[in-house]
Amino acid sequence: MLLLTAKPVAEKIRVEVKRRVHLFSQQFGRRPKLSVILVGDDNASQIYTQRKGELALQLGMDHETITFPKSVTPAEVRNRVQKLNQDPGVDGILIQRPLPKKFLEGDVLFWISPEKDVDAFHPQHAGELHLGLPTFEPCTPAGIMELLSHYQISIQGKVACVIGRSPIVGQPMAALLLKADATVIQCHSKTQDLKALARQADILIVAAGKAGLVDATYIKPGATVIDVGIHRTSDGKLTGDVLFEEVAQVASAISPVPGGVGPMTLSILMRNTIHAAEIRERARQHLA
């Protein structure tokens, strides 16, 4: 059984990003910059935001976290984003989720200008992805593709089953697998006989957000299993959507939680940020 640990892959990407950041800084006389917007005082969001900032600095980028109290109006945040959109020194912008309920996701998705949208949540990016056009790819699914590629899991012609259909993971995951020529089965909370469908998968991606949903009876012998879930048990341990111990007996490869998908997401975010910076500066030179 092959353990699909993120560490070597994430590290490889970070080395590459660091090199590109260095080149960029030399070439353009400034460092690429990531601006993160954080609304409210959710503890997990604070930790995630802090990690993004630390990694950006570690890779040689500039970074700022702009915080707003929970009481802020959507219009105020939107104005701030618009300023960041226009700021030539800002290359990547992201708005940490979850946002308070008064923020309408269907509006917020459009706020960050596509060229700075390093989370790739803007509908234009989603469309480009599904149309097979060059685009920024959402961090988690793009990270999973890197994980599969690094461990030489072949995708073309294979049956891939994605459990979950969120705009951030499930749907773009299906699009990326399809682009890589997998046959894709997309399942979700309304799916009947989930087990029978999952059991057909050579590659099973579990992004259901339900701790321990997938046991060994869901797995085709020899399948590759990617666990996107992350949950904290009552005794404080981190666990995924997949029952690791028993699934590992049947699968030929499985990603652990923690240490599987999570670190990949963060690495791709950094890669999207340097990519955004490079594209903007090259376009600027081209116009000059």
Next chain:
Amino acid sequence: MLLLTAKPVAEKIRVEVKRRVHLFSQQFGRRPKLSVILVGDDNASQIYTQRKGELALQLGMDHETITFPKSVTPAEVRNRVQKLNQDPGVDGILIQRPLPKKFLEGDVLFWISPEKDVDAFHPQHAGELHLGLPTFEPCTPAGIMELLSHYQISIQGKVACVIGRSPIVGQPMAALLLKADATVIQCHSKTQDLKALARQADILIVAAGKAGLVDATYIKPGATVIDVGIHRTSDGKLTGDVLFEEVAQVASAISPVPGGVGPMTLSILMRNTIHAAEIRERARQHLA
């Protein structure tokens, strides 16, 4: 066996569009207008374009077809589209496909401003569709959804298999079925054991572009089969991707070719056009 003929559904939509066009013209003192761009002298394209124009006129809309010789440069067509984008009297624009090879589809998709893109080919529309946001829906898959709805084919929790992954039919079809809570299996030319996957489908959508690809052995008894293919046989008859006679013995419902999907596509195009006109005029009033 239920024959899923477009006629009653397409007619219902056309009556509704005609009513809305009439109201629009009364309210805003002008008729909604569809502008169609046709490049070259492909015979089929000329016929399709002509049909769109005739139907628009029949439903009370204004219509123009702007033709260019095959020798036109992409820049010239693009300039013309930009003028149409800015023309307040034009509500819907479409560029008839196929275009000569010097036109890069990845560029052309962005030319028509989303608010006038009645074919819904712009990446922003594709993204909104996949993200579950309100949007214009591509005509063929939206027409198929109307067909299924009219004939009361239930979708939620059912297994739907889509054969084909084109940006115009296969991919948005999968998105619409997913939005309607189907479990979706997306197959394509690289799929292995297509038959075994298709046979699991309660709803089978065949958009492979291969005459007679699907025979009775691909069909789950009692399934609903939608045939998107259209081909002309050597003796001049129209036929689909599905072997109608034998599949009709196994399926519980099947769409004919011709008279199935085709007329639906055209009706949805007209509905998208009046919809675009209404949205723009209401937005203008709101701003005034």
